[in-house]
Amino acid sequence: MRDLKPRKDLLDIEGLELPEIEYVLSNAVPFKQLFQRSVKKVPTLRGKTVLNLFYEPSTRTSSSFEVAANRMSADVTNFTVSSSSVVKGESLLDTIETLQAMRSDYIVIRHQAAGVPDIVAKHTGASVINAGDGYHAHPTQALLDAMTFREVCPDYQGRKMVIVGDVLHSRVARSTSTLFHKLGIEVGVLGPGTLIPAGRHEFIRRFRSWDEVFDWKPDAVYLLRVQLERQEGMFFPSIAEYHKMYGMNTERLVRMRQIGAYLMHPGPVNRGVEITDEAMRYERSLISTQVENGIAVRMAVLHWLKPETDTD
Amino acid sequence: MSESGDNVREAILSPEEISAGVADLARQIAYRCAGDEVAFVGIYTRGVTLASRVAEALKGQGLHYPLGTLDISLYRDDFDNRGSDLPTLESSDIPFGLDGIRVILFDEVIFTGRTIRAALDGLMDYGRPAKIELAVLVDRGHREIPIQPDYVAKRIGTTRDQYVKVRFREDDGGEEGVFLETPRKVPAA
């Protein structure tokens, strides 16, 4: 595609132009087709190195990036830091200097503090891919969600999705709703008033009950993971009450079937909290498709970004 | 002779000559592949068109060869040099097994041979054919690696800095022909 500005980093969704989004999403399709071959690997990134830098444990996301990089023949180094980077004496910039010395071409970074990928990107020639920072952004999750939604709704413009749960503290909700809005998909949210950012996203409609949601007839329902560790009785009274009010249960599954809605979830799920065992087996669940598309989208992102470490 | 941008453009094959070339390729293939299990694989974009035209021509002779497509972007050796011209990937589609069959790869022009090298790598990730051959509309010379076509419709002599542009009406908004473009020489001071 001509006249797309080369991009070094993928930090958030807000900064992306529509043609760039289309470019990545359309390239992800041929990448996904590679998975059908007996040889799933292509030599595109032979000799390149990808550093998976995770300050927050996340086996799923880091494995997804690792598989994506491996399938493009890149060398992958996994680097998981369990403690905070704010170890006395070493600043973020010191860490970046260490990373520079490793001469990675791509740095995939997950950090509990918002903005860290931005800072790393500014100080390194490597392409930085934000794999989730604080409450801020998780752009590859948003892209894989869009790819998944568009596979089942090819005429996606004007279609509708409802995000359910802790929208306030969710980088997934933030990035996915922003991307869906850019693509012309309507987004609504359902959740307790304590976890819905009031008036901060004018384009998002807010629902107060599942009845309102089903009356709106969304094409997909996106359940967010309830962060059990964030629960201190501050945002809702109990897990049981959350499940009762907002969880996907048998009765709501009947309504889902009636309107033919798809079910999405960024994983990993809390069974019995935001979703029941039965709902996990829902025939229109896209949860495992999301995992597969995650690899394809991440390959397309690695293929798209242009590190400034090239020696040409 | 006409001008296209800063290049001097010269038609070297007319639409009729292209049709004759396609027929010629079909003839050569039918003759040499008689009795074998054969499949065609076209390299995006115009190799696909060439392969389907040749396959169409052979249908008239009762020969039905399956047709696959191959995008070699992911196999190129110049990935680092991509500029603002980002490659849009196409879906490679090879809806048949390659193991043990005779595969004919199609591209519109052979030049340095690097594209074919990438295509061979890509093709072999789909299976292990008994034999792989190469068919091209135009061989313009200047090989950089030891790869040669097996079926050629037209050989033309060129200088290294010239461009050979194949235009197929399916891919190029109705335009049809093969053109030789020569960069305009800046007169010596």
Next chain:
Amino acid sequence: MPSATLRLFQNGRIASADSKELVAADLLVDGTGTIVAVGTGLTVPVGAEVIDCAGSVLVPGMFDVHVHAREPGQEHKETLATCSAAALRGGVTGVVLMPDTSPPVDTGNLVKSARDLIAELSAIPMLQSGCLTKGREGKEMAGFSGMASRGVPMLTDADRAVPCPDLLRRCMEYARDFDLLVTSHCDTPALTKAGAINEGRVSYRFGLPGIPAISQEIAIDRDIRVAQHTGAKLHLQQISTERGLQSVRCAKEAGTLVTCEVSPHHLVLTEQDIRDYNTHFKFNPPLRPLADVEALVAGFIDGSIEVLACDHAPHTEFEKSSEFGTAPFGAAGLETTVPLMFDRFIRKGVFGWDLLIERYSAAPRRLVGLAPVAIAEGARAEFFVFDPEGETPVTRETMKTKSPVSPFLGETLAGKVRGTALGAAWHPQG
């Protein structure tokens, strides 16, 4: 540098808090630091040093009631020497030091040792304030009488609110007997939590934990009510929202002994100015939306806010280079405040030198019981020479503070402090 010579400041224009007009005059300062003559066309005495002030404004020295000099205990951030050098570059000739040093200044003896250090190391007069509670821990009252006898101008827990309203009430009741000013950092820690920037659209976009406006507003309301109840004199630091300002106005109308200050960054920056997770824009109270900033400017002009104070809070570049969420709050402000006020307001005619002198020189001195300084015959020399045509680059290299951390870094502000006269000393600024 101190010298025994006469100094003639020639062809300047004198600004004052009382008049919008600048008065053209020469100024003669003698070897004792006294202004001995003011008038046009003064003859140059034999041997006098002549300082050409043509085109420049002579402005009474500023006084900043909210300064963290970091010494003793955190000399890696700032020292009394670098702090006073920064003040002189900014035309500031007196400050009140916050007590949040290591150890915190919470006894008379510590006030005494702070005053000794100041006398030894600072190039300008500095008043040392004392803590409200022991160790700034918000648990027990600090030793007010000892600190009062050592002349503290105010009591404050500096950047920390007293969390328990009962303790705050007792502090105010006790301070009233010593006629001590209680100064509040207005904040409700249970609401602020780990917040990093103003809670709202911007914090949501950045994915950073927010500090809600009510965190400051509730604290303002609480402290005003406690002051009304106890009859103590209350000063509120760094008002940052329109609602908070309204509370202050209401309290004043009700006759409460309350004053408040605003910081320069809250007058010129909004939360929208925060870009790229730049921690130099991280303040507590945080930068607010435009509507609040406009209300603060209006309150600054109409006198609802009587004091400008910069909250000079240097942290090293290293400390500021961490993630936005964990980086410390605050930046250096002493040397940028006057040029910033000139660049953003005076130059554009929003207000004049008279208002700035009132808010940043006269009112802050009155707040701590000092007489305002004026440029007049018989007065001690305490003024700076400001060139409106000059420029103040804000760069790591030009800043005198030990920690060149500022949201204005990289900017060139209009106007320049050419030099500051303090008694017999003249401190030219390069």
